Amino acid sequence: MDPTLHALLLERLAASDLPAAAQDAVVEAAGPPATAPPEGPEDAAGPSPATLRGPAREVYLRSISVEGFRGIGPPATLALDAQPGLTIVVGRNGSGKSSFAEGLELLTTGVTKRWEDRTKGWTSTWQCLHHDGPTRLRAEFVVAGDADMVVLEQTWEPGVAYTDASGRGPVAGALAARGWDAALGSFRPFLSYAELASMFDKLTSLPAALSPILGLEDVDGVQERLAQERLAIAAEVKALKAQADTLVARLDPGDPRQAELGDLLAVRRPDADAVRAHLDAARAADVPAASGPETAELRRVAAQSVPDDEAITAAHAAVARTARAARKAATTSAARDLATADLLARALAIRDPSRLTDDCPVCGTVGVLDPAWADQAAGAVQALRAQAAELQSATRAAEAAAREWQALAARLLPAAAGDAAPAGPGAAAGDDATARPAAVLAAAAAIRAAADEARARLDAQDGAWRAVADAAGAWLELAARVQPLAPRHTALQAAEKWLKAEADTLRNARFAPIAQQAVANWEVLRHDSNVELHDITLRSVGRRREATFDVRADGETANALGVMSQGELLALSVSVFLPRAGLDESPFRFAVIDDPVQSMDPAKVDGLARVLSRNARARQVVVFTHDDRLPEAIRRLRLPATVLQVNRRSRSQVSVATSQTPLLRHLKDARHMALTERIPDEVRQRVVPTLCRGAIEAACAELVRRRVVTDGLHASAADDALADARTLRDHLALALLGDATTHEGLTDVLRTRAGADGPMLVSALNQAVHEAHPGSTLQLQERTSRLVHALMETP
């Protein structure tokens, strides 16, 4: 940033009661001070120590040449005296005068205000209709103290847009090399009617137009940087909050882990540490421990093991199968078999092995118990016992299968039947064992389904938690970055607030000289308008800046833009524009105003003429106007001005002729008075010398203004010196010797510059102040004319 401004800002910052953090924020945003721009080689040579020497590099306009642009076809040149003074360029509507003004604006800035935001219809015919060749704009500038002119020239081929930059390189380079490109934007030495008329369209237009020249863009930049950082933090805080809100919205209050997380996050300033602790705790304890009763039940349901359908069917089939086997085995009674086997075994035991045959101990039949019987009986015993064992085994198997089935049914059915009380095992067994395999299968299926669902729910719950935990982790990461910025945010807010107030103060301090001059201009311009302008101040309203006009209408405080007529607003625009364009910081000592007279009443035009004339004392002011009112006012007020006439013939042939200069007017008046027969000689002999002196003094003034440019004199100081010159010799000494107070050597210089008659004429004119000039007044006028032209022509 600008080093001066930087230092000033730091100084004020130190004096402020802003907290240290906020001060730091301002210092950071301000950045380091820019190093002073390197001095040019011309400056290195060192300026001459003449007291009247002003700041170097002051730029005056020498000429504008236009070809094939708007109303100008063949090349036309508007030649100007590149020195302080007022030039009025008069031309009827359509004479091409505005083409000069707009051509200069386009050439130097690459655009024109008048065409900004215009439709194609406005801009497509920017090249002259009566011209086949390229459009060529050329302007010559004189830099005070430099012998060489600066020439800007750009050519556009036919048919291209005016914004076509293909030929702009040299112009842009020349402007940039001198820093004029930036200055053109800041000081805008052009003011078109469109710009004048719209300067007060909005309260913000004026501050916007003034902003660059107040030199506070650097402060604006600091403000912008502070605001950007603050907004960035605010955006992150907002994002953090939004992230927490999104997370809270998707939390499942049924999951206690999530419910607690929700409680932690759904507050204005969530405590990141508490959230982190909660996540850590949940992770460490692992999933089940953190479960509530509902989850425990889910877990129990999910954990149930149910035999598969095959096993159930098999169990049921086993009941039938074993029962069948048992029934089959039971066709012989096991007891009887065993009894028979016992009987046979006992009979075998009773039988006397010594006897081959024995009688039956049961029926007494004789001789039946022979060895064959014994073998048979022994076999029968064995078989009967085996049969009995088989029966017992089948019975036990059937009982076991039935028990198993019953147990299975008992286990599954109550669960499936929900709240139904389980039937007693004994009571239900038989029925269950035979009648309800389908029900058991269904119950098993239901239990399996419930378990599956419970498992799914448990999985989902865990998955959701993991996702929640991940999201909470991301939130924590952002929080870790964003939450520590809170103090910075507070500091930035304080810094911004301070800087805004400070910028307003600085802005108004910088604007004050412009405002004062504008008020002074208005005072002259308003003439006897009832609207008094006391002050103009700039203030910030939010991020906008507004101009506030302290205006009294008939002594009553009023809103400027309300009480002022369009003509008065134009006058106010000019009042503000001239000081802006004329700031000492601006390299441009010229100002070009296009048609400021529109919608002004005669008294305003007179006031405008006065203001222009005042401002032209130390500056080159070129005014384009479409009617005679301004030159008429200049004439009526006897203000020194050069009037140029722009004429346009057929096919856009434009020419410029000088119709009046201060010098010529005096000579013309003198000639008229010398020739008119309506006045007596005694008056003629007194008046003509006065007018001749006026002509020479006007020439001297021109010469002094010329020296402002050629010798780099300070324009205001030169103007003051002119105002202080009383006598004719004072004027001549100032113009020819550079000092009004010493006339030494004046006669010699006069003789060198204007011939032997020079000193004699001056003596004669001085003589005539005291007594009527005795000789021919016409001759006196002619001698004066020769002297004046000699003075003006010799360098």
Next chain:
Amino acid sequence: MNVAALLASARSMIDDPEPATTSVWPRGAAVLTRQGIETTLSAYWTHHVPAMRHATRSEQWLALPSYLGRSPVVPAAEYSWAALSEACHHRGYEVGLTADELRAHVQTAEDFRLLVGEAVVAKVRGAAPAS
């Protein structure tokens, strides 16, 4: 009607509007004020160089600074005369002068009357012993 009376009439037309002069007072006041300035100008020349009566007004004004010196009142009076002359020309498209402007012109005319009055008195006094 002498100059003071002319200017007083102009002033009253501006400051004490009568219903009868509703639409004409600006032009009326302008005419009276201009007449006051012209009468003053004529009075000066009548007393100093009577032959100047043949000169045009522009010539009379052009010659005046050579006689009355650098007083700012002279160019101010000339300006008022020119502005009032503009206003007196009856052109439909031109707006008349405002009350404030007219009042300022009357004041200038008054100043001019006083300046010329002093010059005339000095001339008469200076001439009296000689004649």
